[in-house]
Amino acid sequence: MNIKNYIRDNQSRFLEELFSLIRIPSVSSHASHQADIQQCAERWKHLLEEAGVDYAEILPTTGNPIVFASKMIDPGLPTIMVYGHYDVMPAEPFELWTSPPFEPEIRDEKIYARGADDDKGQSFMHTKAFEYLVKTNQLKSNVKFLLEGEEEIGSPSLDEFCSANTEKLKCDTILVSDTSMLSASTPSITTGLRGLAYWEIEVTVANRDLHSGIFGGAVANPILELTKILAQLKDEEGRITIPHFYNDVEDVSEKERELIAQIPFSEEEYKANLGIKQVFGEVGYSTIERTGIRPALDICGIWGGYTGEGSKTVLPSKAFAKLSARLVPHQKYEKVAQLVEKHILQIAPEYVDVKVRQLHGAESYVCPIESDAYRAAEKAYEKVFGIRPLPIRRGGSIGVVPVFEQILKVKPVLMGFGLESDAIHSPNENFPLDLFEKGIETIVEFYAQYSEIR
Amino acid sequence: MNIKNYIRDNQSRFLEELFSLIRIPSVSSHASHQADIQQCAERWKHLLEEAGVDYAEILPTTGNPIVFASKMIDPGLPTIMVYGHYDVMPAEPFELWTSPPFEPEIRDEKIYARGADDDKGQSFMHTKAFEYLVKTNQLKSNVKFLLEGEEEIGSPSLDEFCSANTEKLKCDTILVSDTSMLSASTPSITTGLRGLAYWEIEVTVANRDLHSGIFGGAVANPILELTKILAQLKDEEGRITIPHFYNDVEDVSEKERELIAQIPFSEEEYKANLGIKQVFGEVGYSTIERTGIRPALDICGIWGGYTGEGSKTVLPSKAFAKLSARLVPHQKYEKVAQLVEKHILQIAPEYVDVKVRQLHGAESYVCPIESDAYRAAEKAYEKVFGIRPLPIRRGGSIGVVPVFEQILKVKPVLMGFGLESDAIHSPNENFPLDLFEKGIETIVEFYAQYSEIR
Numbered sequence: 022m023n024i025k026n027y028i029r030d031n032q033s034r035f036l037e038e039l040f041s042l043i044r045i046p047s048v049s050s051h052a053s054h055q056a057d058i059q060q061c062a063e064r065w066k067h068l069l070e071e072a073g074v075d076y077a078e079i080l081p082t083t084g085n086p087i088v089f090a091s092k093m094i095d096p097g098l099p100t101i102m103v104y105g106h107y108d109v110m111p112a113e114p115f116e117l118w119t120s121p122p123f124e125p126e127i128r129d130e131k132i133y134a135r136g137a138d139d140d141k142g143q144s145f146m147h148t149k150a151f152e153y154l155v156k157t158n159q160l161k162s163n164v165k166f167l168l169e170g171e172e173e174i175g176s177p178s179l180d181e182f183c184s185a186n187t188e189k190l191k192c193d194t195i196l197v198s199d200t201s202m203l204s205a206s207t208p209s210i211t212t213g214l215r216g217l218a219y220w221e222i223e224v225t226v227a228n229r230d231l232h233s234g235i236f237g238g239a240v241a242n243p244i245l246e247l248t249k250i251l252a253q254l255k256d257e258e259g260r261i262t263i264p265h266f267y268n269d270v271e272d273v274s275e276k277e278r279e280l281i282a283q284i285p286f287s288e289e290e291y292k293a294n295l296g297i298k299q300v301f302g303e304v305g306y307s308t309i310e311r312t313g314i315r316p317a318l319d320i321c322g323i324w325g326g327y328t329g330e331g332s333k334t335v336l337p338s339k340a341f342a343k344l345s346a347r348l349v350p351h352q353k354y355e356k357v358a359q360l361v362e363k364h365i366l367q368i369a370p371e372y373v374d375v376k377v378r379q380l381h382g383a384e385s386y387v388c389p390i391e392s393d394a395y396r397a398a399e400k401a402y403e404k405v406f407g408i409r410p411l412p413i414r415r416g417g418s419i420g421v422v423p424v425f426e427q428i429l430k431v432k433p434v435l436m437g438f439g440l441e442s443d444a445i446h447s448p449n450e451n452f453p454l455d456l457f458e459k460g461i462e463t464i465v466e467f468y469a470q471y472s473e474i475r
Numbered sequence: 476m477n478i479k480n481y482i483r484d485n486q487s488r489f490l491e492e493l494f495s496l497i498r499i500p501s502v503s504s505h506a507s508h509q510a511d512i513q514q515c516a517e518r519w520k521h522l523l524e525e526a527g528v529d530y531a532e533i534l535p536t537t538g539n540p541i542v543f544a545s546k547m548i549d550p551g552l553p554t555i556m557v558y559g560h561y562d563v564m565p566a567e568p569f570e571l572w573t574s575p576p577f578e579p580e581i582r583d584e585k586i587y588a589r590g591a592d593d594d595k596g597q598s599f600m601h602t603k604a605f606e607y608l609v610k611t612n613q614l615k616s617n618v619k620f621l622l623e624g625e626e627e628i629g630s631p632s633l634d635e636f637c638s639a640n641t642e643k644l645k646c647d648t649i650l651v652s653d654t655s656m657l658s659a660s661t662p663s664i665t666t667g668l669r670g671l672a673y674w675e676i677e678v679t680v681a682n683r684d685l686h687s688g689i690f691g692g693a694v695a696n697p698i699l700e701l702t703k704i705l706a707q708l709k710d711e712e713g714r715i716t717i718p719h720f721y722n723d724v725e726d727v728s729e730k731e732r733e734l735i736a737q738i739p740f741s742e743e744e745y746k747a748n749l750g751i752k753q754v755f756g757e758v759g760y761s762t763i764e765r766t767g768i769r770p771a772l773d774i775c776g777i778w779g780g781y782t783g784e785g786s787k788t789v790l791p792s793k794a795f796a797k798l799s800a801r802l803v804p805h806q807k808y809e810k811v812a813q814l815v816e817k818h819i820l821q822i823a824p825e826y827v828d829v830k831v832r833q834l835h836g837a838e839s840y841v842c843p844i845e846s847d848a849y850r851a852a853e854k855a856y857e858k859v860f861g862i863r864p865l866p867i868r869r870g871g872s873i874g875v876v877p878v879f880e881q882i883l884k885v886k887p888v889l890m891g892f893g894l895e896s897d898a899i900h901s902p903n904e905n906f907p908l909d910l911f912e913k914g915i916e917t918i919v920e921f922y923a924q925y926s927e928i929r
Contacts, residue, residue, distance in 0.1 A: 239756045
């Protein structure tokens, strides 16, 4: 039975299994979801066992547990390790979801739910590709699965886990499906990821909220002071103004920039999809460059004072912001984190109290396009999508990818099947059913190509 | 029986009656408190009836009802109208209260509760002074009570109510106890109030929250754009930069500024009480001037993006702020409201969508110190506190005060007994018991002095 028929015959079971994972709200950034995290790990273990691994286990870490499974058919054959994550982003604001985030629903041939793409949907495809190869006796590689529960909070425990388990995690290549393609008709493989640094800023003026009539004009306003700090972190041309921020940024060659310019991209479609009036970013770079080869600085959240209905006249005591930077090759997140913290403290006026707290970080990553695994992936996509996938550097960060590179000495291949319209991290996250199926087909094809190339 | 003894003999009943008002969370800015508003009005009506008015009634308006009561003893005698408000500010953030905001508690000789001062505590003193005069047959004026339920949201219905009821509200003077004194040992009477304008600003970029890795750097960040707008509304020397903002600001004479400079004020105590490192405001003006005779601009609230625990990497779709201005004599709030709205829309970059919504406004007010009522109040304070009260312009706004001036042609006297440390509009609002008692004594004394002067 070929894979297309296998998928067709088993489609409702596949979806029901995926939905059973999605229904568990395994949000890693809220401590209140600890039981869901545990339950989701258990569910994954069970699904991996049913798919045909030799064994699956739940391994403790200093944070959320890791699900590990393995099928070793022959030590002489290459070993493929699949990485995925079973935790998800918070689903707030709930009111913007058309259907509840943790009750998956199929509309217009798409699965709508938190985690439908990122990363329950994408990592589940590997399980089903593997199941097919096992059930039809076509598996010609050893396979390992590593599913973590802290990707969305920066994988704080994975470093230590990998260092302590190098033998268990030994493999020839690592597949990660946690990225997106240019479009369904223009497949692409992500060959670069940006790094990440993240801060929380707290500005305090007085020891309590004050009456803005009685004190307004004589006591500094912490929200205004925070906006003054944040507003000067970028100039009018979209450049980050923090001294030395660009020092280590990789200088991309003219030749590579010419290749980037050839990537199909419709600014009109991009704007229409996002509902924006104009694109806006660093002068002198295209949209694809701004999100691929250039660093970015974004305010992810801000709050302070009265935020309820109507008007309350208050001069608040405190104001807060969450700030993140996306980093490119050669920028080290710890160095950047220090740089930004120092700069913010320096530009803050002396009449306010400013605290900067670093929340998490990740290094950037570049995948070589000459490796066996990359070439096998390229051929697999070409066979299933009918067109050779473009290598492209993307703006997201997957903390574990540079960790694998450093500790396991393996450069992961980022076989993503998502689309930008999947709205990951946003309300109404979704994953098209046809990509769910094509993804499984492509992964099956990868196994065949990889065995051949090796 | 003199008033001191009357208070002593009835103290526990007085407090229990006041507490019965405080326990009703009559928050006017939350629609969910509509039933509490109604219940609080009923309770006031009952307490006024018990205090000895001829009749009390609850009158509908286009918004929250007004409690009106009257005792007419002789049309030939002057009529005093007492104004107060039975609505309160929201009590959030609840977690900062030592005791629950709507369960009054006495600690260290102070009543702690939302409304303990503003304005249930202060307006209740008038009811008890009136009760004493009635019960001891000393009343020599006609008395009216007007209690509204929308002061904290800018008294939107009072204008129309006053215009439609000029005959019913006819009086010779109006007393308002909704302000504070310099200190318990330095009594003062507020002779000026700042006006108010209030806006909500909404900045939108994309049609949904976006992944900050995939889009960060290529799509404008609405929080950053909002901070850029807000940060430029004031310069480094604390001046408001909105063109024409200061055009109509009253130029206070050197002589008046010299008098202001003589008001006792300890900057060290002020800073210690508020827990601030430095005072900060418009260059060239003292703290008392900055809050009394100069306008102010404050951001009362800001929100956008992810504001929960930990880190979420998101490029938000929208950001919001609440902005307010305190205005001084001759500045018209409608003109300023237009000015600020226009300026914000003008400085917003064209790649974002900005909406400005005006929420409410009030004119500023100046009370003449030569009037009969002011002089009677001055003598009453002097008799009770042992020291002549200072006339002082304060920063707060009481929307109804200029409305009375315009429609009823009566300039209210602001007989406040609060302290800045009462933390009105803040957690742990409180009102000292000794001022509650001295306030009642002073009001009783006012009636005597006013009859004599007239």
